[in-house]
Amino acid sequence: MAPSHAAKRVLVVYYSQTGQLTRAVQSFVAPLRDCPDIELVDAAIVPREPYRFPWRFLDFLDVFPESVYLDPPAIAPVAFDPDEHFDLIILAYQVWFLSPSLPITGFLHSDAARVLAGRPVITLIACRNMWLTAEAKVIALLERRGARLIDNVVLIDRGPPWSTFITTPRWLLTGRKDAFWKIFPAAGVSAADIEGAARFGRALRGALPTLQGAPTQSLLRGLGAVHVDPRYIASERIGHRSFLLWGRLLRRIGPPGSRPRRVALVFYAAFLATMILTVLPVTLAVAWLLRPFLSGRLRAAAQRLEAPSGSNCDRCGEFL
Numbered sequence: 001m002a003p004s005h006a007a008k009r010v011l012v013v014y015y016s017q018t019g020q021l022t023r024a025v026q027s028f029v030a031p032l033r034d035c036p037d038i039e040l041v042d043a044a045i046v047p048r049e050p051y052r053f054p055w056r057f058l059d060f061l062d063v064f065p066e067s068v069y070l071d072p073p074a075i076a077p078v079a080f081d082p083d084e085h086f087d088l089i090i091l092a093y094q095v096w097f098l099s100p101s102l103p104i105t106g107f108l109h110s111d112a113a114r115v116l117a118g119r120p121v122i123t124l125i126a127c128r129n130m131w132l133t134a135e136a137k138v139i140a141l142l143e144r145r146g147a148r149l150i151d152n153v154v155l156i157d158r159g160p161p162w163s164t165f166i167t168t169p170r171w172l173l174t175g176r177k178d179a180f181w182k183i184f185p186a187a188g189v190s191a192a193d194i195e196g197a198a199r200f201g202r203a204l205r206g207a208l209p210t211l212q213g214a215p216t217q218s219l220l221r222g223l224g225a226v227h228v229d230p231r232y233i234a235s236e237r238i239g240h241r242s243f244l245l246w247g248r249l250l251r252r253i254g255p256p257g258s259r260p261r262r263v264a265l266v267f268y269a270a271f272l273a274t275m276i277l278t279v280l281p282v283t284l285a286v287a288w289l290l291r292p293f294l295s296g297r298l299r300a301a302a303q304r305l306e307a308p309s310g311s312n313c314d315r316c317g318e319f320l
């Protein structure tokens with residue numbers, strides 16, 4: 001149906017490798033489709049050099065320095081006119097090495113990202129469970145583009161962290177995400193959580209057409225958009241610092257795919273395995289011991305990181 005004169009224009013920008021994020025996006029925006037007051041434009045980002053799935057082990061590690069340092073890959077021309085006006089932009093991304101995935105970094109650095117200037121943005125993340133640093137980086141890139149974040153929705157793999165440590169790499173390196181050995185649950189965001197993302201679209205469908213002009217503040221509060229687990233705050237900081245150090249070294253050693261860099265990556269993999277088997281358990285034990293003393297501060301920090309949408313679910317019943 002052709003949009004009416006005052007229809008709100010919504011642009012959805014996303015990239016997905018396995019289709020998980022595409023499904024989350026489709027569920028989120030489904031209530032906006034066929035709504036006469038809303039015109040929806042979908043734009044999948046296509047990197048010029050596709051990332052192979054399932055990943056080969058060294059290719060997987062090889063994208064980490066550029067991911068962490070936000071080195072943009074080239075992307076194909078986008079399916080929208082960046083000079084057109086949109087009332088709202090939904091930017092959906094997944095996390096690669098505590099950073100936005102490279103195709104999304106490519107988009108945010110591209111000429112097409114001028115579409116963001118002055119626009120309100122909702123970020124939608126689907127990842128394993130560590131997204132805090134990536135979102136901080138995306139917010140900084142959005143601000144550089146003159147955009148402002150009004151909401152953030154996060155879907156994670158709700159499996160126990162010890163199991164996602166196994167099930168996510170298994171999925172990414174073999175393509176298999178099913179449950180196995182009776183103790184490991186299926187990898188990825190659950191079908192129920194993906195389906196539940198429709199509540200955000202329903203809330204937008206109710207709120208957007210009634211607004212004068214573009215939204216200026218959160219529209220998705222009270223919908224359980226995001227929950228920050230305080231345990232990940234310190235882990236992400238430590239992990240990111242280590243990524244920055246190794247990333248700088250690896251970028252100096254050679255460009256992605258070069259022989260010297262592949263050799264260095266083998267050493268990095270050995271380092272990573274040693275860290276996971278030694279430092280990680282010690283860090284977790286120390287964090288557990290310090291928890292009673294830090295819990296108040298961590299909870300306050302978690303609440304700040306949940307802004308602008310928050311974890312509160314008091315409007316969930318209205319839109320589920």
Ligand SMILES: Cc1cc2nc3c(=O)[nH]c(=O)nc-3n(C[C@H](O)[C@H](O)[C@H](O)COP(=O)(O)O)c2cc1C
Pocket residue numbers: 015016017018019020021022060063094095096097098099126127128129130131168172
């Ligand atoms: C190279 C790479 C690095 C990743 N690093 C992280 C990470 O740091 N934190 C996280 O929560 N998930 C991480 N993931 C999981 C992704 O965020 C995402 O859930 C998964 O790749 C499926 O997304 P898709 O929609 O592109 O298929 C990583 C995935 C890949 C491929």
